[in-house]
Amino acid sequence: MTGNSDQTGSAYAGVSGWIERRNSSSDRTMHDLNNAMASLLANLSLGLEKVDENHPARARLAAANRAANRMQELLADYDPDRSK
Numbered sequence: 358m359t360g361n362s363d364q365t366g367s368a369y370a371g372v373s374g375w376i377e378r379r380n381s382s383s384d385r386t387m388h389d390l391n392n393a394m395a396s397l398l399a400n401l402s403l404g405l406e407k408v409d410e411n412h413p414a415r416a417r418l419a420a421a422n423r424a425a426n427r428m429q430e431l432l433a434d435y436d437p438d439r440s441k
Contacts, residue, residue: 387432387435390432391429391432394425394428394429398422398426398429401421401422401425404418405418405419405422
């Protein structure tokens with residue numbers, strides 16, 4: 358029975374290590390997405406400041422800005438530390 362529990366323990370350690378690696382990869386991906394979103398939002402904000410109210414591109418910039426803000430909200434929902 359002792360041999361079996363050792364195998365079970367190592368199996369759990371293997372699964373635990375796999376989960377930890379996946380979480381680490383997920384954290385890096387979230388960090389990269391957050392950086393990309395910050396850059397996108399900054400550039401959209403600058404674009405909205407520079408474009409006249411009546412310019413045809415303004416509506417598209419505003420729509421992209423709303424979509425980017427929504428993505429940032431979704432990212433915050435995924436990361437409990439950011440949503441506080």
